[in-house]
Structure formats: structure tokens, C-alpha cells
Amino acid sequence: xxxxxxxxxxxxxxxxxxxxxxxxxxxxxxxxxxxxxxxxxxxxxxxxxxxxxxxxxxxxxxxxxxxxxxxxx
Amino acid sequence: xxxxxxxxxxxxxxxxxxxxxxxxxxxxxxxxxxxxxxxxxxxxxxxxxxxxxxxxxxxxxxxxxxxxxxxxxxxxxxxxxxxxxxxxxxxxxxxxxxxxxxxxxxxxxxxxxxxxxxxxxxxxxxxxxxxxxxxxxxxxxxxxxxxxxxxxxxxxxxxxxxxxxxxxxxxxxxxxxxxxxxxxxxxxxxxxxxxxxxxxxxxxxxxxxxxxxxxxxxxxxxxxxxxxxxxxxxxxxxxxxxxxxxxxxxxxxxxxxxxxxxxxxxxxxxxxxxxxxxxxxxxxxxxxxxxxxxxxxxxxxxxxxxxxxxxxxxxxxxxxxxxxxxxxxxxxxxxxxxxxxxxxxxxxxxxxxxxxxxx
Amino acid sequence: xxxxxxxxxxxxxxxxxxxxxxxxxxxxxxxxxxxxxxxxxxxxxxxxxxxxxxxxxxxxxxxxxxxxxxxxxxxxxxxxxxxxxxxxxxxxxxxxxxxxxxxxxxxxxxxxxxxxxxxxxxxxxxxxxxxxxxxxxxxxxxxxxxxxxxxxxxxxxxxxxxxxxxxxxxxxxxxxxxxxxxxxxxxxxxxxxxxxxxxxxxxxxxxxxxxxxxxxxxxxxxxxxxxxxxxxxxxxxxxxxxxxxxxxxxxxxxxxxx
Numbered sequence: 001x002x003x004x005x006x007x008x009x010x011x012x013x014x015x016x017x018x019x020x021x022x023x024x025x026x027x028x029x030x031x032x033x034x035x036x037x038x039x040x041x042x043x044x045x046x047x048x049x050x051x052x053x054x055x056x057x058x059x060x061x062x063x064x065x066x067x068x069x070x071x072x073x
Numbered sequence: 074x075x076x077x078x079x080x081x082x083x084x085x086x087x088x089x090x091x092x093x094x095x096x097x098x099x100x101x102x103x104x105x106x107x108x109x110x111x112x113x114x115x116x117x118x119x120x121x122x123x124x125x126x127x128x129x130x131x132x133x134x135x136x137x138x139x140x141x142x143x144x145x146x147x148x149x150x151x152x153x154x155x156x157x158x159x160x161x162x163x164x165x166x167x168x169x170x171x172x173x174x175x176x177x178x179x180x181x182x183x184x185x186x187x188x189x190x191x192x193x194x195x196x197x198x199x200x201x202x203x204x205x206x207x208x209x210x211x212x213x214x215x216x217x218x219x220x221x222x223x224x225x226x227x228x229x230x231x232x233x234x235x236x237x238x239x240x241x242x243x244x245x246x247x248x249x250x251x252x253x254x255x256x257x258x259x260x261x262x263x264x265x266x267x268x269x270x271x272x273x274x275x276x277x278x279x280x281x282x283x284x285x286x287x288x289x290x291x292x293x294x295x296x297x298x299x300x301x302x303x304x305x306x307x308x309x310x311x312x313x314x315x316x317x318x319x320x321x322x323x324x325x326x327x328x329x330x331x332x333x334x335x336x337x338x339x340x341x342x343x344x345x346x347x348x349x350x351x352x353x354x355x356x357x358x359x360x361x362x363x364x365x366x367x368x369x370x371x372x373x374x375x376x377x378x379x380x381x382x383x384x385x386x387x388x389x390x391x392x393x394x395x396x397x398x399x400x401x402x403x404x405x406x407x408x409x410x411x412x413x414x415x416x417x418x419x420x421x422x423x424x425x426x427x428x429x430x431x432x
Numbered sequence: 433x434x435x436x437x438x439x440x441x442x443x444x445x446x447x448x449x450x451x452x453x454x455x456x457x458x459x460x461x462x463x464x465x466x467x468x469x470x471x472x473x474x475x476x477x478x479x480x481x482x483x484x485x486x487x488x489x490x491x492x493x494x495x496x497x498x499x500x501x502x503x504x505x506x507x508x509x510x511x512x513x514x515x516x517x518x519x520x521x522x523x524x525x526x527x528x529x530x531x532x533x534x535x536x537x538x539x540x541x542x543x544x545x546x547x548x549x550x551x552x553x554x555x556x557x558x559x560x561x562x563x564x565x566x567x568x569x570x571x572x573x574x575x576x577x578x579x580x581x582x583x584x585x586x587x588x589x590x591x592x593x594x595x596x597x598x599x600x601x602x603x604x605x606x607x608x609x610x611x612x613x614x615x616x617x618x619x620x621x622x623x624x625x626x627x628x629x630x631x632x633x634x635x636x637x638x639x640x641x642x643x644x645x646x647x648x649x650x651x652x653x654x655x656x657x658x659x660x661x662x663x664x665x666x667x668x669x670x671x672x673x674x675x676x677x678x679x680x681x682x683x684x685x686x687x688x689x690x
Contacts (some may be wrong), residue, residue: 005434005437006437006444007438009433009438014455016461016504017460017484018460018461018462018661019461019660019661020619020662020665021620022662023662024620024621043453053442055444055445055621056621058445059621059624059625060466060467060618060619060624061466062456062461062462062463062464062466062469062585063455063456063465064448064451066448066467067446068443068444068445068446069437069438069442069444070444071437071442071551096522097518098522102595125521125522127521128515128546129514129547130543130546131543133511133514133543133561134511134514134543134547137507137508137514137515138503138508138514138515138518139518140508140511140514140518140519141487141514141515141516141517141519142518142519142522143483144505144515144519145505145519145522145523147522149518149522163508167508171506211679256466263572277503277504278485278503278519278523278526279482279483279484279503279507279523279526280482280502286501286502286503286504287503287504288504288505288506289505290488290497290504290505291505292494292495292506312489312537344618
């Protein structure tokens with residue numbers, strides 16, 4: 001299978017820090033940031049390099065804050 | 074060519090609903106008004122005009138179907154009787170708050186509680202002062218004949234749409250059940266899609282391409298917004314009061330005493346007038362046709378000329394309060410009423426007139 | 433984060449424009465938001481936003497119309513199926529769905545729920561079951577589990593006193609008027625995808641006037657259950673799912689015999 005690489009863009013202002021996305025990432029490349037947004041929520045963000053753009057995190061996010069990109073390499 | 078029929082009040086209202094071009098009726102059986110839905114189902118308006126007629130599981134469901142239908146821009150109505158109308162009060166408050174035009178017919182029966190199925194007028198407060206929560210008003214029309222039952226269905230729809238406000242027909246068990254000659258008005262076309270879009274641009278029936286979407290709600294969580302909404306509603310009710318008062322005057326020009334009575338009670342009063350005039354008593358009648366907006370001005374005007382008013386109601390006295398407000402203490406406003414579905418007799422009322430005014 | 437990857441042609445997932453930009457009023461991690469989003473994604477993908485009318489209930493999702501960017505009506509508590517009935521009958525070629533919580537659908541609105549289903553209205557009924565009254569602060573609901581503590585069952589729901597949790601979905605599945613009845617969840621990606629398929633199927637079916645398509649979504653209530661979202665989702669799997677098992681209950685008008 002052609003190697004696939006992905007990335008995400010997070011609307012950190014809208015993220016409520018619910019962490020529901022964290023356990024669903026197959027490659028564990030997302031984590032809660034130590035920083036908080038203007039509402040005081042720690043927001044999630046991409047930390048690792050091996051995002052595959054599988055959209056798991058985006059699909060399960062109650063507030064729809066994650067946009068996913070994927071490209072065949 | 075006139076279309077004359079001999080019909081019950083209930084049947085006349087149902088037939089008028091089809092002919093007025095209503096799109097939908099949602100109701101529930103309750104004596105003494107079940108004939109409204111029976112007539113509608115028998116007439117199969119789906120074939121005649123495409124009108125939807127649906128029997129709901131309760132009056133609560135019925136009024137909420139009316140809410141949904143009205144919010145989607147269709148002309149819809151329901152009918153019930155006192156206990157059923159009580160069940161509808163929350164829905165009616167929502168409809169008034171969301172400013173949705175529709176018609177609610179109340180064929181009043183003896184109350185309170187399960188009461189009986191005879192005619193009564195004991196729902197005046199509920200209809201006119203608002204039986205649900207919050208400050209709102211219905212446009213309330215009170216038919217006193219089978220002819221008016223038919224005509225007022227059409228009028229109510231026009232007024233409801235003119236002001237984006239629910240309208241109510243306040244009839245009663247006798248008018249609903251009695252048969253009288255009625256001239257039916259011709260079939261009015263149901264509104265087309267273009268008419269709905271033009272006349273009810275706010276309606277939720279699927280927004281057209283790049284038209285912004287619509288929300289029909291009565292929820293306003295921010296107090297400033299809810300107060301502004303209330304002020305808007307009150308301004309509308311003032312407008313209705315200014316433009317839509319309807320009443321009838323009989324022999325008031327030279328009257329020394331005036332009876333104020335609506336609906337069935339006004340028919341008794343007319344006979345009382347004849348008996349009084351035969352004895353040389355100058356008695357007149359003011360018959361409110363719209364209970365809201367109430368005919369304050371004519372009553373107030375006559376309060377300068379007459380010696381007293383008698384309010385005649387089939388209740389323990391509800392409209393009398395509005396008459397007293399209009400008269401404002403200038404002359405006595407007496408009350409006579411029968412409850413429980415009992416009908417006052419004309420001579421009985423005349424005796425009361427003579428007694429209270431010492432004639 | 434590879435900036436150059438972020439190009440429209442590489443986009444694989446983004447929030448549908450049929451969700452407004454209003455911040456959701458739901459608690460962090462609440463399933464309502466996910467449910468809203470996939471319903472709007474289905475409507476977006478079917479291109480029917482100009483022909484869909486949604487009915488919002490009273491409860492946490494009373495503000496659904498602030499988030500769902502289509503024509504919406506706000507029903508009084510429990511009455512959404514009645515509004516949906518009227519709208520669908522008066523506008524037969526439109527898509528109509530009601531969206532309710534467990535208190536709205538299975539307590540005060542029981543009659544409306546059962547009779548809309550019994551009449552076989554051609555509507556989609558979405559039922560978010562989180563076993564509690566969320567908006568009003570976590571009171572016991574018809575689907576509150578036995579011994580589950582809530583604001584009005586502080587020592588746990590006593591089935592002797594307050595009866596057992598109401599399986600409304602199984603109840604209405606018995607009615608001939610229901611055509612497709614399923615119970616799903618939205619707490620994990622696989623569940624979200626399955627639920628979205630179910631919603632898509634329901635909306636497609638409502639074109640063929642086959643009767644009610646009823647989708648229950650067992651969901652969490654982090655504030656009401658007093659748990660963090662991920663903890664609540666695990667608790668839900670361990671406690672709610674045994675009583676409210678996921679899966680199709682009725683397909684093509686036929687009950688699925690387990």
C-alpha cells in the first residue's frame with residue numbers, strides 16, 4: 001500500500017479539552033497541550049510525526065474542531 | 074347562486090374550514106364538538122382541496138401539530154371543548170409567543186372539571202385573558218349563530234394571518250349542536266408555494282437556495298431580548314385593539330339600560346329586549362363579537378347616557394369585569410348568570426333587570 | 433505539522449458547513465455535539481439542506497437550532513414528534529426529523545412518541561439516551577439505570593419504587609408503523625461511523641414513505657454522571673450497553689430475532 005502521511009489542523013479556541021479524541025488515535029500522535037485557550041481549556045494538538053490522516057480524532061470530536069489532511073507519499 | 078344549507082354549528086365550522094382554504098386540521102374527539110372532525114373526515118377534503126385532516130392521540134398532540142404546521146407556513150386549525158382547550162394552553166402560549174397564525178375553536182361546555190356537555194360561557198377568562206403562561210392574547214371571535222360559525226372561521230383565518238397571531242372561535246355546546254339555515258361562502262383556493270414564501274417568509278419549510286434558513290422558536294434566554302419580544306407583542310395587541318373591534322348594537326340609541334351579552338346569551342337578551350320594550354322599558358343590547366379586542370369604547374360611550382348595564386353570561390361572571398373596566402364606575406354594572414350548562418330564560422332576565430334597577 | 437500538506441486537495445475531513453459557527457452549548461465531551469454533526473454531515477452529503485426541517489426538543493438540545501444550519505422548529509417538551517408529524521403531512525416531499533433526549537421522548541412525550549410511530553409517520557426520529565435529565569441538572573430519567581445515583585435518586589434508582597429503565601426503542605419496534613429501528617453510540621470512531629450510516633439509511637428510507645425510522649444513540653452525560661468524558665464513556669460501555677444493547681432492532685420492517 002502506498003505510504004500515507006497525514007496532518008491535522010485544530011481550532012484550539014473551540015476545543016473544550018474533553019480528551020475524547022486522545023485514546024482513539026492509532027499512532028498516539030495527539031495529546032493535550034499544557035497551554036489553555038481563551039476559555040481556559042487545555043486544547044488538543046498534534047505532537048507526533050506519524051499521523052496517517054485516518055480521521056479518527058476528527059470523527060469522534062463532539063465540537064468538530066479537527067480538520068484532517070492526507071497525502072499519498 | 075346562494076348555497077343554503079341546514080347545518081349544525083359544528084358542521085358549519087368544519088365546512089367553512091375546507092372552504093376557507095385551510096391546509097390542515099389536527100384534532101381529538103370531545104363532546105360537544107366531535108362533529109367538526111367527523112364532518113371533515115366525511116368530506117374527504119384531501120380530495121376536495123388537498124387539505125390534511127388528522128386525528129391525534131390527545132389535545133396536547135393536536136395543538137402541537139398545529140404549532141408545527143403553522144410554523145411551516147401552512148394555514149392550520151384545531152377544535153376542541155373546554156377540558157381539551159385546557160390541555161392545549163401550553164401549546165397556545167408557544168404559538169402566541171412564536172407569532173404563528175392559526176385557528177383554535179373552543180365549543181365551550183359546562184365546567185369546571187369534567188363538568189357536563191351543555192352550553193356554557195365559563196371559558197371567557199381562559200380565552201380572553203390567556204389561559205397559558207406569559208403575557209399573550211388571542212384574537213377571540215364569539216359566534217351567536219350557525220351563520221356566524223361559518224363566517225367567523227373565514228374571518229379568523231384572515232385576522233390570524235394579518236397579525237401573525239393565533240385566533241380563537243369561542244362557541245358553545247348549544248350553537249355547536251343546533252341546526253340553522255346557513256349560507257356557505259364559495260371555496261377559497263389554498264395558498265400556493267409562492268404565496269406562502271411571499272406572505273410567510275419566516276416559515277420553516279426548507280429554505281430555498283441561498284435564502285437564509287429560518288428558526289421558529291419561543292425561546293429567548295437573554296432577558297433583554299425576551300422583554301423586547303414582549304414589547305413587540307404588546308404593540309401588536311394594541312394595533313389589534315385599534316383596528317379589529319367588532320360588536321353589534323340593538324336599540325341602544327334611546328336605551329336607559331343596556332344588556333351586554335355575547336354568543337348564545339345575546340340571543341336570550343334579544344328576546345328580553347322585546348319583552349321589555351313591550352312593557353315600555355327602554356332596554357338595549359350591546360353584543361361583543363370580538364371578545365379580544367373587547368369593545369370598550371362603545372360601552373364607555375354609552376356609560377355617559379344610560380342608567381346602568383346588566384351583563385348576562387352563562388358563567389359565574391367573567392366578561393362583567395371587562396364591562397366594569399369600560400364603565401369605570403360611572404353607572405352600576407350588574408351581573409346575571411346561569412352556570413352548569415343552564416340557559417337563562419328571557420323573562421327570567423327581564424325580572425332581574427326590573428329588580429336590580431328598581432323599574 | 434507539515435504545512436505544505438495543508439492544501440484543499442489533501443483535505444479528507446472538516447466540519448460540515450451545515451453546522452453553524454456557534455460554539456456548542458454542550459458540556460465538554462458530550463455526545464450531543466457528535467450526534468448533531470453527523471446528522472448535518474448526512475444532510476450535507478445528500479444535498480437536502482433545502483428540503484429538510486428539523487424539530488428540536490426541550491432539554492440540553494433545546495438549542496439544537498443554534499447549531500444545525502437548516503430550517504428548525506423548537507417544540508415544547510415532549511412534543512417534537514407531533515410537530516414533525518404535521519410538517520411531514522403538510523409537506524410530504526420534505527425530509528423531517530425530530531431530535532429528542534430521553535426525558536423528552538420517553539417521559540413527558542411518551543404518547544407522542546408511541547403514536548407517531550404507530551401511525552407510521554414518514555419521519556426520522558433521533559433519540560439521545562443518556563439516562564438522565566441533563567439540562568435541568570441531572571435528575572432521574574425514564575432510562576436511568578437501577579441503583580444509578582442522580583439528583584432525584586440520590587441513593588440510587590430504586591426499581592421497587594420507581595420501576596425499571598424504559599426500553600422505549602424496543603417498545604416502538606413492536607409497532608408496525610416503524611420500519612427501521614436501531615440503537616447506536618457515538619463515543620468511539622467506529623461507533624460514530626456506524627451511527628452515521630444508520631442516519632444516512634434512515635434519511636434515504638424516509639423518501640420511500642415506509643414509516644418511522646428510529647435511531648437511538650446511547651450517549652454520555654459527563655456533568656450528570658459526574659465523570660470525566662472518557663471515564664463516562666467507559667462507564668457507559670460497562671453499564672448502559674448491557675441494558676441498552678447496541679445494534680439493529682428492526683430492519684426493512686422486520687424485527688431482528690436475536
